[in-house]
Amino acid sequence: MNVLIVIAVFLLMEGATWVIHKYVMHGFLWILHRDHHDHSNEGELERNDWFFVIFATPAIALMYFGAQAAFNYLFYIGIGITLYGMAYFFVHDIFIHQRLKVLKNTQNPYLLSIRRAHKQHHKHLGKEHGECFGFLWVPVKYFRMYFNK
Template identity: 75%
Template sequence: MNFLIVLGVFITMEGATWLIHRYIMHGFLWSLHRDHHDHSHDGKLERNDLFFFIFASPAIALLYLGVKQEFSHWFFIGLGISLYGMAYFFVHDIFIHQRAKVFSKTNNPYFLAIRRAHKQHHKHLGKEDGECFGFLWVPVKYFKMYFNKK
């Protein structure tokens, strides 16, 4: 049962990420997310990196609460959120934005589709007119670009 909680939360986080990215990061918290699009920051860190703390806080609180209650369901909800956050970090920050210069070359159609959709998202410098707000699942047309090649 606990595995299903973790898996369900991980999958649900994709929808939550889309909604948060579209309506919060490109909405009332655009002031924190803007420098991720226009590269107006002066160092390696961006104001956008504050979202790590914003999103990690509830996961940490749930993990703590779950441990205090002898590994109740709260722990496994927090674990699902944390695992999604780790996947996000590795795919978004390391693979797509190359914050660490590893995994820069791939022929994997899934990863090429995700990278392409993310580039489409970043072609918009403003908070309006965005597209591709998802993370691990992006519009099918990007998958078709790479999975249908012969």
């Protein structure tokens, strides 16, 4: 049962990520997310990187309180959120934005689809008129670009 909770939360995080990205990051917290689009911050870290702390805090709290209660469901919800966050970090920061130079020349259709959708998202420098707010699942048209070759 605990494994099912982790898997369900991981999958549900994709929907949560879409909503948070579109309405929070491109909404009232645009002040933190803007430098990720316009590259106005010259340093290694962006204000946008605060979102890792913001999103990790509830996951840590859930794991803590779940562990205090004999590792109940809260702990496993926190694990699902954490695993999604780790996947996000590896795919978004390492693969897409190449903070570490790995898989730069991949020919994997799934990874190319994600990279292309993310480029479409970043073509919009402002907070309005965005597209492709998802992360692991992107609009089908991007999958078709690489899977139908």
